[in-house]
Amino acid sequence: MPELTIVDCAQPPPTDGEGTECLSIASELSLIEDALSGAASLAELLATKSLGSEETAAQTPLALNSLLVLVTARMTHLRRVLSCETDPRELLATHNSVPENELGDADVRLRPWTAAQRIIHLRRLLAKAEAEAKREEPTQPSP
Template sequence: MTELTVIDCAQPPPPPNGEGTQLVSLSAELSMLEDALTAAANIAEFLAMKSLPSDEAATQAPVAISAVLVVVTARMTHLRRVLSCEADPRELLATHNSVPENDLGDPDVHLRPWTAAQRVVHLRRLLTKAEAEAKREEPTQPSP
């Protein structure tokens, strides 16, 4: 099977430097989100079946389910931003989805954190957009 790798959004990837760059494993990230959703579903099922160990657990279950869903939603929103090149994959990097660059081989999508130059390009794009929006919002001066 061929390995799929998403390198970056704006420029060709830097050459591997042997320094052990960490990439983001999309498969591992999605697996963690799946586990969280399964946990929320299990809590909901236990609550519906009145199988929780105590009344206190039953009282806390809706809050726990809601908390898990909020975290999953936030993480998925951030993942969407990374995949659409609106955010640096480095912001997603965590122990559960970190893959050493030199340890590739599984059929997964790996997201490479942006280089400093890519971050500069992204920030310039954001600044240009913000300046254009500010200019549009300026009140027009009446003609004399």
């Protein structure tokens, strides 16, 4: 059986107790799978004209769009978390939060960043923005 994996963007586990709740990738993907299954079911019901009333049929495309927007947003955010562009804490929710020490499954878990990791990330973003601003400054004409 595969072991529990905790991904931490190259930082050691926090020693001050911070970050004890981890983001479960399996739980997050399960939510996305459920949303896509719901969208597929709605699309099938719409295609077979099995929704009951015309009013329900008229509202179904909006419901389908809402589900797909949810999936797109969660996938985009999950990609950003997996590439260490954003703190896993921003994606953490009741459906995907698990204790770090809960063993016995083959899940991949992401530990929320420590305060120091968040500071490092913000400093990198600031340096990047300053470098971009400097490149965009108009060049002074030579005398």
